[in-house]
Amino acid sequence: MLELYVPVLVMIALGVxxxxxxxxxxxxxxxxxASKEKNSTYESGMEPLRSARERFSVKFYMVAMLFILFDxxxxxxxxxxxxxxxLGAVGFIAMVLFMVLLLAGYVYIIKKGALSWE
Structure with a gap:
């Protein structure tokens, strides 16, 4: 039984x-x-204008969480x-119920304005 795992373990060992x-x-x-030039940020050949440590709006995180939910x-x-x-009819009904619940959540999100940027 353990000999079935040998190829997997060999591949893991080789990868490591x-x-x-x-x-x-x-x-x-x-x-x-190290030099100042090597440690500077480089983006598309443009010099950095300000610090990259800016705060993001909460809206970005909301959209990310909603993306994960629907993903x-x-x-x-x-x-x-x-x-x-x-699965038959029972599986179909279960998925329809799942989709209806997600659709209700999506309608709630739209009604609350979670996707509006204003």
Whole structure:
């Protein structure tokens, strides 16, 4: 039974080995001198105008959380779509109920104005 895990363990060991070797080689042969130019931020060839440590609006976090919520919806829908014929009417009704609950949540979000930027 344990011999089934040997190929997986070998691949994990090889991945860790190559990762560690790459880090050590880069550390050994890489440049060690830091300068102001090397430590500066570089974006599209433009000089930085102000600090990158600015506060973001809470709206960005709200949109991110809503994206995760509806992304999880898709994660649940994909296996259901693959097995919909085997699940029958009970599986279909369960998914319709799930979708109705998510639609109600989406309508609530729209009514509360969580997606408006004003």
């Amino acid at each position: 080995f190559f990762g560690v070797v790459n880090i050590l080689v880069a550390e050994y042969i890489g440049p060690r001198r 999880i919806e898709i994660i649940f829908m994909y296996p259901w779509a693959v097995q919909v014929r085997q």
